[in-house]
Amino acid sequence: MNVEQKSLARTVVGKVVSNLMDKTIVVQVERKVMHPLYGKYMRKFSKMYAHDADNACKIGDTVEIQMCRPISRTKSWKLLQVLNQADKEVV
Secondary structure (H helix, E strand, C coil): CCCCCCCCCCEEEEEEEECCCCCEEEEEEEEEEECCCCCCEEEEEEEEEEECCCCCCCCCCEEEEEECCCCCCCEEEEEEEEEECCCCCCC
């Protein structure tokens, strides 16, 4: 019997906002949080640095990243897959 290994590492989906560094992308992840008093949902954003070994991502791409061991001081995520490519790179 084959037992599938399930990764316990956290994965998130976000949008690439920068790819200027070598083998590194900056991914902006959106989450919705309810305001404690008013009950309205607000959008909160987090920027995460991810390792892109092939420099495959462009600005505007939607990507899935996974938490991994620290690669550098700021980088502790790695690129799993590009879900949706942007039409053209925004300058």
